[in-house]
Amino acid sequence: MMLFYLDLALVYIREGYMHNRNLRSAVRIWDCFICLCSTLIIFSVAQANPVFTGDAYVDFPASFAVRFDDPGGMDVGLPHQFPAGTIVGWDVKTLYFYYNWSMDTMFVGVDFSGIAGDADGDGDPGRTGLVLASLGGFDEPDLGGTESVVLLIDTNMDKKYELALGVNGTANISSFGTYNFVGKEYAPAFGFGKRLYPDPASLYANPSASKPDIEFTITHFSKLPGFSFSPSESFSFRTTLFAGSLADMGIGDDLVPGPAGTVITIPSGGGDADSRSASENDPSSQSSLNGSEGRV
Numbered sequence: 083m084m085l086f087y088l089d090l091a092l093v094y095i096r097e098g099y100m101h102n103r104n105l106r107s108a109v110r111i112w113d114c115f116i117c118l119c120s121t122l123i124i125f126s127v128a129q130a131n132p133v134f135t136g137d138a139y140v141d142f143p144a145s146f147a148v149r150f151d152d153p154g155g156m157d158v159g160l161p162h163q164f165p166a167g168t169i170v171g172w173d174v175k176t177l178y179f180y181y182n183w184s185m186d187t188m189f190v191g192v193d194f195s196g197i198a199g200d201a202d203g204d205g206d207p208g209r210t211g212l213v214l215a216s217l218g219g220f221d222e223p224d225l226g227g228t229e230s231v232v233l234l235i236d237t238n239m240d241k242k243y244e245l246a247l248g249v250n251g252t253a254n255i256s257s258f259g260t261y262n263f264v265g266k267e268y269a270p271a272f273g274f275g276k277r278l279y280p281d282p283a284s285l286y287a288n289p290s291a292s293k294p295d296i297e298f299t300i301t302h303f304s305k306l307p308g309f310s311f312s313p314s315e316s317f318s319f320r321t322t323l324f325a326g327s328l329a330d331m332g333i334g335d336d337l338v339p340g341p342a343g344t345v346i347t348i349p350s351g352g353g354d355a356d357s358r359s360a361s362e363n364d365p366s367s368q369s370s371l372n373g374s375e376g377r378v
């Protein structure tokens with residue numbers, strides 16, 4: 083605002099005193115300063131990172147990030163005893179990726195249809211509702227028990243996943259991190275190996291009604307095992323996302339898009355270039371197995 087008033091004042095000076103040589107020089111210097119400020123503002127906007135709020139749809143707008151929509155949509159089934167319209171807390175809608183190449187940091191957003199970890203869709207990810215309780219199941223707090231949310235990454239594109247990021251099926255949210263993946267792609271929750279040290283992953287928040295999605299960052303992304311790209315270059319990796327539990331008595335899990343995964347391509351210059359959807363980058367991903375289980 084201060085710059086605006088100073089610039090307005092100089093408009094009057096321009097009109098009245100352009101015959102004055104010293105003033106003309108001062109005006110030119112000021113114009114250069116305004117031009118530099120404008121350039122810096124535009125640059126800072128282009129470099130802006132997602133600001134996590136717990137709502138991935140809002141935090142990763144389509145024009146800003148590479149996105150991959152679950153081809154199955156809302157596809158996690160549940161027993162008929164649950165009321166119509168119940169949204170299972172494992173049902174993933176969209177994966178978002180934004181890479182800041184100058185920071186070598188990947189921002190990941192997992193947009194859930196309901197609340198991540200709310201297995202029975204009763205609005206509380208840490209409470210077992212009456213229907214699930216009547217079936218003998220459990221909705222554990224803090225992604226505990228066998229609850230799990232895992233992003234697998236195949237860094238060297240050999241169709242074997244090197245890394246598992248998230249919470250495995252034997253721990254809770256406090257163990258969220260980056261692990262070597264030593265299991266099978268159709269059972270990601272139980273394939274965690276050794277944790278990377280120092281761990282480059284940082285979780286934004288334990289999912290809740292007010293922060294229903296899972297968002298995290300991965301620093302030193304290009305240095306993860308198996309990658310061989312420079313941060314400013316375009317690069318690709320294969321990935322799939324699992325969310326589910328063994329204790330929720332017939333409520334399904336989600337595996338997006340399936341064990342074979344999908345290829346995510348980050349354009350050169352990271353997220354600053356035009357974003358493209360993963361499905362546009364890799365049409366074959368549309369034919370990947372949909373691993374969602376509708377165990378009704």
Ligand SMILES: [Ca+2]
Nearest residue numbers: 152155157174
């Ligand atoms: Ca889904």
Ligand SMILES: [Ca+2]
Nearest residue numbers: 199207221222
């Ligand atoms: Ca839970």
Ligand SMILES: [Ca+2]
Nearest residue numbers: 204206209221
């Ligand atoms: Ca619940």
Ligand SMILES: [Ca+2]
Nearest residue numbers: 236238240242
């Ligand atoms: Ca691999």
